[in-house]
Amino acid sequence: MNNNFNYNASISGVGIPYDDITWYNVEGQPFGLASGFNVIVFNDANNIIDVEGAMAVGGSYYSPRGLSLGFERKNGVTDIGYSPDMVRFLVGGNVAMTGPLVVVGHVVAGGGFRAGKGSTYLIGKDNSGNQLEELKYLYQANGGSPYWTPSDKGDHYVIPSYDVPRYIPASRIDANVSQFFASARDSIESYKECIQNLPVNGTVVDNYHEWILRGNDPRQNVFLLDVRPNGLINKGIRAEVPAGSLVIVRIRSGNNAHLQYGLMGEEYRARQTLYVFEDATNIFMEVPADIWGSILAPQAKFHGHPTGGHVSGNAALDSLAVNANSGFEFHLYPFQGGLVCGEVIPEQPEQPSIPQPTCPPCPEAQPCPTPPPCPEAPPCPEAPPCPACPEVKPCPTCPEIQPCPTPPPCPVCPACPEVKPCPTCPEIQPCPTPPPCPVCPTCPEVKPCPSCPECPECPEAGTEYIGIPVPIPYPYCPEQEECQKCPDCLITPGIIFGCVWGCECCKPHEWDVMLYKICNDCETLIYCETICRYGCFKFEVPYDACYLLRVCPSANTCLSPGCKPKVTLKNIGVANFMLE
Structure with missing residues (x-):
């Protein structure tokens, strides 16, 4: 078994270029162009906290907390890196977030946009002379600061939202986002219908704790897992197929699929595994499960577990509902493609037979020893090989070993002790009435100045009188000082x-x-x-x-x-x- 799954090849197609938001089909890839997104949702989604790659939402996205996209794990299987043109958060409707939005890439929305302060986008450089001016144009916003500008961080630019929320409106780049999601849905649903008609060429072994998928096709192995009518997926899923071949699991569950086991698939096969939910309209993750592989369910609403869990692969869903306190995430293990659908898989050429020389007959094979009883149902021991004659055909097959006895039933777990109710929280006292603000003093009334006396008439010609200046008291009106304004309180009480x-x-x-x-x-x-x-x-x-x-x-x-x-x-x- 090859468990070497840590490769570090750079994935340049994570997201979609902002100057060409157009749907394209990809041969052998059921997700088409959406294989560049960790998850594509055709209606509303909410409350996701982390997506290692990119995310596309055809409806609206809302969350009372923050969201990060494009930050792959340091020990993960991919290296995303900065990009000058890739959109890694594409929303057809509105975006309403209380917390900050942090994205390694561009953000495009077709409706309204609101995100918390501290939202930041990291954009790679294209070494052109006008990229900075282009970014200023793309992310200009009404009511923003006239001094706003992208920050140069050496190997990338940073788009900060310290003044107003910033994003690229779809109309600014002439992007028909609604048509993109409509074309994507038609293409993915058509591919899903084609996969549902593929012939099953593998077998499912039903053990008490897991389903073992066994196939020998070197290219792709198709399995059918029918859990109707209850839709309970309460066992693990493990594949035994040739290395590098595709594992296609068609799941029939009825309207509701219930994921009740903590592990689906294997990490080293995640990029070759595809789970196709044929008839489910709701997929409930009822345990914080690790799902290794991609999910094709464009008709279903996915309900994440209230505490966490992850999907490591691509996902195409109708809608996505996650609890506001959940740690549910998407990890970047994109489906590798190469799926054959709608055409005949070429058969392997037969090896020419080599004539064998006539050999003397083999001695009669001794019967194989009976294996000892199997404690607690371990795998049956392999029978020793029979002796072979020199340069002759193989000896006849040993008799079939009897299967191991059925293991005893598991002991019944004791009942859990009754959980005592939590004590009642103390009543919170109401807030005290804040003290009244000080009253500003009343300004003194300004009295009008007295009128000047009329000048006396000049005397007729006669005796000349010489006037002696005598000081006369004159009332002085002092200039009134302007009342000082009470300073504004910068702290909100309570x-x-x-x-x-x-x-x-x-x-x-x-x-x-x-x-x-x-x-x-x-x-x-x-x-x-x-x-x-x-x-x-x-x-x-x-x-x-x-x-x-x-x-x-x-x-x-x-x-x-x-x-x-x-x-x-x-x-x-x-x-x-x-x-x-």
Whole structure:
């Protein structure tokens, strides 16, 4: 068995060029041009947190948290890298996100767009003289800063959204996004119908804990897994086929398919494995499963598990629903293609027979020894080979070994103890009434200046009088000072707001953000939120109290000595506050 699955070939076709958003079929590839996307959804999708490759959503995408695309795993099987033209987040409708959107590539949407501050796109350089001006034109936004510009990071550009959300409107590049998704759906559904008509040339062995798919075709092996009427996929799936050959699994489940086992397929065969859900309209991931292989179900709504799980391959779905707290992800193991559908698979040429010399008859083969009983149903031992005559035909086959006895039934697990209900949380006291703002003093009334006396009439000619200046008191009106304006309060009372921007070790972690109210040396937990990699938190609390904010790694996080969260606090509207 060849388990060498870590190759590092660069995948240049992750996404689609922004200047040619047009659908193309690809021979032997059921996903067509969508093979450049980890997942293509023809209607709405929500709440995904991480896609290693690219994602296309024909409807709208909405999420109360952030999303990252194009960041492949450091020890993964692909190397995506920067690209000057590839769109790696394509949405036909609206985008509404509370958290930041971080993409290694371009973002195009056909409807409205809203994402959290800190959204960033990393664009590769094409070494042309006008690329920077082209990026300014593509990502210009109404209400944006006149000083906004892409940042030059040496080997790539960064599109920051520090002032207003930025993206490329489909109308700006004359892209008919709705026609792209309509053509994609027609092509993928047509290919799915063709695959459903392929003849089955492999067998399915049903064991108590797994289905073993056995085939010997060197090119492609087609299997049928019928789990109707309940649609329960409650066993593992493992293939035994020639190395490098395709594994096509046609699944008939009825309207609802229930994934109830933690493993489907094998990692080293992920790029050669395709699961075709023929009749399911809903696919429920009821355990946080690892699905190795691609999913072809353009008619089905996929329901991710509330805590996590992943699909490692391409996926074509009608819609995608994920819980707001789930860690469900898509990993980049694109289906390699080469599928033969609608044509006859060429048969292998027969080897010419070689004439054998006439040999004396073989001595009678001794019967093979009976194998010992199998403890706990291990595989039956292989019979020893029979002795062969020199330069003659092989000896006759040994008698068939009897199958091992049926293993005893598994013991019944004891009943779980009754879970006691959680204690009732203490009632949170209402926020105190803030003190009234100081009243500005009343400006004194300005009295009008007195009127000047009329000048006396000049005397007639006669005796000349010489006037002596005598000081006369004159009322002086002082200039009134302008009342000073009360300064605006820059802190919102009763709000604790901040963000976690990652870890000092530069590795992704989950963080638990917990807010405690401290009274008489007692800590009372009043809020708790979990942030994956990075995100913001906001708590509303009474002003006149003492609070402690703790930012800790989640229990399932693997830490190193250099781990320390990066935290910024944007509003501390309480009387007493501590950070730990």
